[in-house]
Amino acid sequence: MVRRGCQAECGVVKIPYPFGIGRGCFLPGFDIACNTITNGSKVPLIGHGNIEVLNISLVDGLMQVKHFIAHDCYDGRGKRLRRNSPWMELGRTRSIRFSDTRNKFVAIGCDTRGYLTDMNRTFWTGCVSYCNNTSFVTNGTCSGIGCCETKIPKGLRNFTVELNSFHNHTYCSSFSPCSYAFLADSSFSFNASDFLTFRNVQMMPVTLEWAVGNKSCEEARGKKGYACVDVNSKCYDSTTVKGYHCNCSQGYEGNPYLPGGCQGAGSGFLFLCASLSWLYWILSKRRLIKLKEKFFQQNGGLLLQHHISSSIDDGRNDSIMRIYTSEELQRATNDYDDDCIIGQGGFGTVYKGTLSDQRVVAIKKSKIAAKGEIEQFINEVLLLSSINHKNVVKLLGCCLETQVPLLVFEFMSNGTLSHHIHDQGRRDSLSLENRLRIAAEAAEALAYLHSSLSTPIIHRDVKSTNILLDDSYTAKVSDFGTSRLVPFDRNCLTSLVRGTIGYLDPEYFQSGQFTDKSDVYGFGVVLIELLTGEKALSMNKSEEHRSLVKRFISCMNEGRLCEILDGRVRREGSMEQLMAVAELAERCLRLNGDERPTMREVATELQGMRMFTEHPWVGEEIEPLLAEPLLSEPAFYGVGHTTSDGDSSYSGLVPFNITR
Structure with a gap:
């Protein structure tokens, strides 16, 4: 996949030719720098040496890189705590650009104006997101309530992100103290939990499109510098970036940019298998998402979200419980390993789990009654979560994305x-x-x-x-x-x-x-x-x-x-x-x-x-x-003892006979 004598990978990322590390290992404009970071690991960089590469695809002419997220955070009283306006600029070659078909500009927040512009400010684009409670926020959509999105211009090679707010987040600081904006891959899906979790997210992946040269296949073929050098390769004009791509002919696989790089190995069958596996994975993932949404609604998730939103609006933060995702609790229990079971009974199984913040909790797979009692179940869960008594085990939250609801309690280390x-x-x-x-x-x-x-x-x-x-x-x-x-x-x-x-x-x-x-x-x-x-x-x-x-x-x-x-x-x-x-x-x-x-x-x-x-x-x-x-009187007076006239005493001072 690389020229002889050249470095094949940097860290965990493979670097296929025409990209390369070091003199003579890459086509002009496709050089990669392999840098060592503070923890000793190596990362590949392009552009002006500050854009981290995550993946390079020869077949699709795509590259995935990281870019910084814009943050604009406030303390709840209108005072700004943190703000940045990240920028990103690609290298010298004009054959690498941000994909306008695989990326979108996204802004998250309930008091948010996000803008995208190029370095020369020749254009501006952006969107607005606003809300004063979470009851209208819908997961999976960026329609302008909690999250908004817009397309990016074609041919974009550099950009700057800027953020502003209408009211400095004073109306939504309890659940949305920050605004965020970034380029996102088209697969990005918004979740209401992003209001808080994105405070700790610094970078997001974004997709680039690349092509060789600045001519079509017909113009470049036979000329000096033509890149499709393997006899079993074919040239394809790029539909997104000026230039062309090379791919191996049907029945061959490998690197068409190197002599002898395409070799027949039943690649068509392997490609078919890979495509079917990928398709099966995509369909399974979609089914799983729909199933989780079904369980969430079936178990009263929307009703619970409404109650939580009402508690936030009313300022009753002490009664707010956490809604966990099924993945969080799956990781906490090592996929519900039998070794994590700490109790079983007629009404559920209890697992010991460790959350991402290292808190140890007890996770109970509960059994509830029929659908008609969902409202009562949610009301009881909310009431139990509000109980704050030193001798009652605290209910911390629940997960409703599974067929059987999961309840999360504080962990008791000394058992029963x-x-x-x-x-x-x-x-x-x-x-x-x-x-x-x-x-x-x-x-x-x-x-x-x-x-x-x-x-x-x-x-x-x-x-x-x-x-x-x-x-x-x-x-x-x-x-x-x-x-x-x-x-x-x-x-x-x-x-x-x-x-x-x-x-x-x-x-x-x-x-x-x-x-x-x-x-x-x-x-x-x-x-x-x-x-x-x-x-x-x-x-x-x-x-x-x-x-x-x-x-x-x-x-x-x-x-x-x-x-x-x-x-x-x-x-x-x-x-x-x-x-x-x-x-x-x-x-x-x-x-x-x-x-x-x-x-x-x-x-x-x-x-x-x-x-x-x-x-x-x-x-x-x-x-x-x-x-x-x-x-x-009789010789013995127990606490609560009934005297001859029928009167009872519960003073608690004389629990048994005090005479010696």
Whole structure:
């Protein structure tokens, strides 16, 4: 592909003759400089030595090079932060030009005027792009809303790009703080995410057309300097640039610009195979794009974009979630490699992934209901993304370009609570103090979901595997795959029974009606798991010991609590303290939901128990004040204990008997 003794490539780019590196290795005007850059790699350059070559095609007479993008950025208050006006000029030969059929001038931004002119300013062309929110922006089109484009002049050999704005981006700074303008290959497709991602993009590819000489084939043939020197080559007049091209005759392949460069090797068949493969790749890519667009709309993407745009317009930036592309999450999980799986359940598979910014996240392939519930799904996703509670796993964003929506959560490095209390070798890893703290944190999260949001959330699958632990072992409630929003004017909702056997509220199982007390029952099971170290359901045990709840209730009724307690729990806690926790769990597990405490009451009681565990002197200080009433009252007062007149106390200060 090159003259004998000449350099065949520079870095990763092949340099075929008539282009070449060094004296005697190229035709006039086709010289390439091979420069070493700061990281030690080599890049080919043309023009005035500043245009990087990406690819050279002999067959098509094309060359792809890089050029700088124009940026014009503001800080949100109208102050300009950055602006450049890049220019580009080709070399001495007049046979290399910017392709007017394969390139277009593009400007991106919501407050943007982009101009293209030549060095002598003999012409001006450009376009305007404007918008004050993203709801009207359409991906894939540059019609003037967020993105605009125009054709470039024929025969262009140099240009300068300039940018201006109408209002210094003050009306769109939250989602479009910059303007961008550049020559783009005709395959370039605009995406609304370009408003922000292009801030870090410095260069774009652009296509050049080239031809040999400045004569037609007929004028040049037989004359000195005629370039189609191989006997199996043919000459073709260029239709775009003054001059001609050389190609190998049918059945031959190689370099027609070199003697003996065209050789027969079944090239026609190979070319056919290559063409068919290329055509198949193009069609497959188009089908994939259409399929992703279909899934995006089917999964409520347009509705979600509208909500996000409304949040931006209303200034509610704290509730904005990220919409990820399928490619981003595919790369993050190494194409959903099995080694990245960190959890599986009835409502999805969870993968550990690393995003491009090196953030580690949990990516869940969710399963949602029929199309008719898309609006409810989007509303629930938006609500979950706005939850900002230290004991609830944060929803960071989602991807709707796949058949099954993908949800992206913050990653919890210490796994599930179940892992720490049930797995072999870890059963004694948590102290009683940590167990009470984790229980109190999980209860606080559920209480927040039930009573502190504008629209309450019932989790419907409270269990130890859905309570995660972060780096510092802080508890965070996760997995809202079965959750439902409950309007304040509805006491309960009816649905197909969903949940996990062993944690399922018997009242809900029988009636199909779930309330916040259904979550209280599931939490009661978690509480006795923490006390006993046993699983909620053990199929390998005898029938009478298979259900942890039944065994626990039996032990409580017969005064045999010690038999079922975990060894470390029994060693570290007093019987009064453990009995208080057990009685709280027993109340959570009552068959009648109305007799169970609320999650707010449970959280208050557990916080009181933690206070006594951490500061046992509290009981000693208040003992003299309560000594006289204790003489006439029953010996034991648990938190939330009901007195003889039916009154209840949830002060949280006296979790068990304070007398010594």
